[in-house]
Amino acid sequence: MKGRYADENIKWIPALIGLVILLPFMLKGITFSYKYYLYILNTIGIYLILTVGLDILSGYTGLISLGHAGFMAIGAYTSAILVDQVGLPFGFSLVLSPIIAGCFGFIIGFPALRVSGMYLGLTTMGFGFIIRRLIIALREWTQGSGGLAVSSPKLFGYTFNGDWANYFLVWTLAILSIVASRRMMKSKVGRAFMAIRDSEQAAEASGINLAQYKMMSFFISGVFAGLAGVLMAHTNHFISTDHFDNMLSIYFIIMVLVGGIGSIYGAVLGTIFIVLLENLIVPVIEEWLHVLFQIEAGDIESLIFGLIMFLFIIFQPTGLYGMWLKIRIYWKLFPFNPKQRFT
Amino acid sequence: MKKFISFNLTASIFFVLGCSGPSGSPGISDNEILIGNVQDLSGPMKELGKLLPSGSNLYLDYVNNNGGVHGRNVRMLVEDAQYNPQKTVAVVKKLIEKEQIFCLYNVIGTSPVEAIRPLLEESGVPLIAPATQSGTMSDMSRPAARYIFHTDTGYDIQAGILTEYVIKLDPNAVIGVIYQDDDYGDNVLKGIEAIEYELNISVQKEAFQRGATEFSGQVMNLMKGGCTHVIIAGIVKEPIIIMKTAEAMGFSPQFLGISPTMDHRVALAAGSAGEGFIAANFAYLWDSDNEIPNLYRELCEKANVPVAMRGMYHYYGFTTAIILVEGLNRAGKNPTRKKLIRGMETFNNWNMAGTQPITYSRNDHAGAESVILVQVKDGVQQTISTWLE
Amino acid sequence: MNSLFTEISQEIVSGIALGSIYALIALGFILIYKATEVVNFAQGELMMVGAYVNFFLIQSFTSSMGAPTFLTFILGLLGSIIFAVLFGWFLDLIINRPMKDEPVFSIIMATISIGIVLRAIVGLIAGPMSLVPKSPFGGAHIQLSGIIISILDLFIIGAAIALVAVFYYFFNKTRWGLAMQATSEDPIAAELMGVPVNKVYSLVWIFAAIVAAVSGVLLAPRAAILDTNMGFLGLKAFPAAVLGGFGSIPGAIVGGVILGIIETVSMGTLSFHFQWVKEINDIIVWIVLIAVLMIRPTGILGTEEIKKV
Known part of the structure; x- marks a missing residue:
């Protein structure tokens, strides 16, 4: 364990995992409406799996994707069809559907070899639209734009029913995704990705097969997004093309950027921050405003959301993870803090 | 003594369970019934998000000022879901679990x-008058169908x-x-295909994308x-542009519209192109001389509702609130919640x-399988038929 | 045969009009991208703001001067341009200045959040009801051997061509334009050579806001109903900018017009003769786009960027 992880404080990790396990029990103790908070935590867990994958693609490999909701849709619809219509067990679909989503990532990887920057962003955005259309066109299986009802997940003879059981399913997979992606990024593959991000020419010169690794990055990212889609389909019990619209892809990018692009923990923090901001913090502020100034809900909510995000970006462009790193260094060096470093 | 202890125990359990108390359901207190409403307050349909609850509150205030429903005031909580199914699930969860509403209304x-059906099934919360006219709402083979009471005539019908x-x-x-290429248009096409088969005719079908401006x-x-x-x-914008385009091209068929096009601004903005436009309507015109429209206009005057807001969409909120209150009365x-469902079924x-x-x-x-037709004559909508089935 | 020809020409003419709208929005994207390498996702919202300002100006002129005349609309347009100048300068001040040294990604995200904020603020000020804008030309149109085009569409096409020409000239022939090119090439080197980089950035944002205002003013009467979601059209114009080549000003009009024509022809004649086209006519644009990018990875008129190692 030494060497590769030397820069990290590993003893925090069991504590955090313990917190994840204890959190639902704490919530149940504190509040009557714990199911609502569990639902939000489940949403965080699902989105987090996707944003971690997106961070591998955008943060580590430097390939932008504006169509990640498309991969999520593939995972969700594939699993819904495999389980409910083909009759495969959920456990099998949990493995197979993300791989199918990954294969679509592979297909999108081809154009990624030719285009870069905003051109790639646009190609992936187009991919999102094409997937949406494909789902509608395959209405024999997907029931078109009307949406599709999905069964509950069943694993080892146990049916996950309700937010409580879903929480443990989602977060087990979320933690596994975080661990797996971190290990991957510290391996040869991860270093190759970063080399490509920093300079394609230099990476190529040092013997990295650009085509192979770029495709691999898209594949891995697609697998994560597909997994998130599977979980979303089976925990929400209903999916439609409106669930995976283009704004969602942009939201995912926002989550990664707010967290701090290019670090797995950053993606995690960003997802938690944005989902909580939207579902808990903004409604509370809006309620205050309503009590204090009699302002009606509606646009004011998006105003608060947009303003917080904007101010955050202006004052903390390195994201939440960057903020955390600064704080950590501050405490490590305390009391010998060169002041100008922390302005 | 033992009896006393056990009584105490049950009492304290009820106390812990808190807000609902021994006799009532969630959302029912001694003087209040709490209703949850999910609208789009900041998304693509935010105009409706303003109009529908405003219309509903107009009637609910009227009811509350006249003694409420069996002595209880009806209070409505409005949440914003931006017309997004995922967000709707989140806010409905919040309404049910956190705010402890009695029933849902006008989602x-x-x-x-469709996305909240699993939630309704799980919690048994009824949904009165979903604010969509899709025929799938009243499809009894779908999950949670027994909790949903659809008031409108389906698009297909x-x-x-x-x-x-x-x-x-x-x-x-x-x-x-000419249909919007999404679930709305899908439902319309379903109805068209059924009638094509029934009458042995063929209908030419043209699609447009949501938000299109070029037809x-x-x-x-x-x-x-x-x-x-x-x-x-279409909704409001599409019929206007379509009729204007057709007029410019010298193409003058009789235009008809599914009920979302019945807004009076269609006639207003389309001008001469919109003359003669027939729209299916779910209710008597809000400015016609009938009992409920008269009450509606009277209440609008009393509450000083801005003139720009008065219209069929605002009136839609008003009429569905009447149905909701009647259902609560019958409960x-x-x-x-069970009594409400039974009451609605009467x-x-x-x-x-x-x-x-x-x-x-x-x-x-x-709830309904009929529409009334209104036609634009000299720029004003007029009723031209009785209820058609 | 002759009628088919007329039909297709009619669709192409309508497509050019639609494409010119895309071109106007795309021009805004390109201007900012050319000088700062930032993709301004709030471009559509800038257009929406322009349309709203214009609407309220015309409304107030009408209430003070009586029925709207052609002069009212001209004044309305001028008013919204003046507002756009201030507004573009202000946006540069709050977005671009504080974030000059940050990664481009962060600035792009700032523009997304500004888009959300603008939509909310306009919604709060103007109220939730959609407005019905008036067209300066009413429904007037002209007819040329069976092909119909409205006067408003003619103006839109004219505005797109004029603005593209003006900015093309500006960028390639004037001192300030060259300064902008230098800034986009290498801001630090440009600053060392005496280019006032901050002023260049402000100017670019002001230009983008003006283009947005003009397109908003022209588009609002065409869309029949004015609401805050008008800004989402920006996302539709984004492909136009990319198709033409993101760094190229004439590319805006090339990309926009191609997309506009594809859209109307596929919705019209193509889906009339081939039923299956209906299934794909909202993604046909994207398929063409991806195909073009496979052949020319930097768009039709874009230039290959040469990277140093």
Whole structure:
């Protein structure tokens, strides 16, 4: 364990995992409406799996994707069809559907070899639209734009029913995704990705097969997004093309950027921050405003959301993870803090 | 002594369970019934998000000022879901678990309502008058269908009624339909296909995308197809542009619209192009001389509702609130969710809401299957038919 | 045969009009991208703001001067341009200045959040009801051997061509334009050579806001109903900018017009003769786009960027 992880404080990790396990029990103790908070935590867990994958693609490999909701849709619809219509067990679909989503990532990887920057962003955005259309066109299986009802997940003879059981399913997979992606990024593959991000020419010169690794990055990212889609389909019990619209892809990018692009923990923090901001913090502020100034809900909510995000970006462009790193260094060096470093 | 302890224990358990108390359901207190409403307050349909709750509150205030429902005031919580199914699930969860509402009312959008079916099934919360007219709402084979009470005539049925109306007037009519390519249009097409089969005709179908502003290709296709009657399955903006484009091209079929196009601004903005436009309508016109529209206008005057807001969408919130209040009335003095469902199922040709007569039964939660037609004459909408089935 | 020809020409003419709208929005994207390498996702919202300002100006002129004349609309347009100048300068001040040294990604995200904020603020000020804008030309249109085009569309096409020409000239022939090119090439080197980089950035944002205002003013009467979601059209114009080549000003009009024509023809004649086209006519644009990018990875008129190692 030494060497590769030397820069990290590993003893925090069991504590955090313990917190994840204890959190639902704490919530149940504190509040009557714990199911609502569990639902939000489940949403965080699902989105987090996707944003971690997106961070591998955008943060580590430097390939932008504006169509990640498309991969999520593939995972969700594939699993819904495999389980409910083909009759495969959920456990099998949990493995197979993300791989199918990954294969679509592979297909999108081809154009990624030719285009870069905003051109790639646009190609992936187009991919999102094409997937949406494909789902509608395959209405024999997907029931078109009307949406599709999905069964509950069943694993080892146990049916996950309700937010409580879903929480443990989602977060087990979320933690596994975080661990797996971190290990991957510290391996040869991860270093190759970063080399490509920093300079394609230099990476190529040092013997990295650009085509192979770029495709691999898209594949891995697609697998994560597909997994998130599977979980979303089976925990929400209903999916439609409106669930995976283009704004969602942009939201995912926002989550990664707010967290701090290019670090797995950053993606995690960003997802938690944005989902909580939207579902808990903004409604509370809006309620205050309503009590204090009699302002009606509606646009004011998006105003608060947009303003917080904007101010955050202006004052903390390195994201939440960057903020955390600064704080950590501050405490490590305390009391010998060169002041100008922390302005 | 033992008895006393056990009594104490049960009492304290009830105390811990808190807000609901021993007799009532969630959302029912001694002087209040709490209703949850999910609207789009900041998304693509935010205009409706303002109009519908405003119309509903107009009637709810009227009821509350006149003694409420069995002595309880009806209070409505409005949440914003931006017309997004995922967000709708989140806010409905919040309304049910956190705010402890009694029932849901007027949740907007087809796919948002579809998305909350599993939640309704799980919690047993009834949904009165979903604010969408898709025929899938009252499809009793779907999950949670027994909790959903649809008040409107489905888009599919409307499309069928309009086609039949046209064929009855002119057996040689060539009908075209121009539809929004999403779940709304899907439902319209379903109705069109059924009536095509029934009457043995063929209807020319043209699609447009949500938010489109350019329709010359589709209008020209309809012209090429020699359509004499065109059914528009759009909202407010689309019929205006389509009719203007057609006028410019010298193409003048009889235009008809599915009920979302019945807004009076269609006539206002389309000008001469919109003359003669027939729209299917779910209720008597808000400015017509009938009992409920009169009450509506009187209350609007009293509450100083801005003139710009008065109209069919605002009136829609008003009439569905009448149905909701009637349902709550029928649920009895100590309402529970089950009693509300049973009460709703006793509606039989009930036409006190200023809409089409409403009938529910145990196996039929489609409240209405008829529309009334209104036509634009000299820039003003006028009723031209009785209730058509 | 002759009628098919007329139909297709009619669709192409309508497509050019639609494409010119895309071109106007795309021009805004390109201007900012050219000088700062930032993709301004709030471009559509800038257009929406322009349309709203214009609407309220015309409304107030009408209430003070009586029925709207052609002069009212001209004044309205001028008013919204003046507002756009201030507004573009202000946006540069709050977005671009504080974030000059940050990664481009962060600035792009700032523009997304500004888009959300603008939509909310306009919604709060104007109220939730959609407005019905008036067209200066009413429904007037002209007819040329069976092909119809409205006067408003003619103006839109004219504005797109004029603005593209003006900015093309500006960028390639004037001192300030060259300064902008230098800034986009290498801001630090440009600053060392005496280019006032901050002023260049402000100017670019002001230009983008003006273009947005003009397109908003022209588009609002065409869309029949004015609401805050008008800004989402920006996302539709984004492909136009990319198709033409993101760094190229004439590319805006090339990309926009191609997309506009594809859209109307596929919705019209193509789906009339081939039923299956209906299934794909909202993604046909994207398929063409991806195909073009496979052949020319930097768009039709874009230039290959040469990277140093």
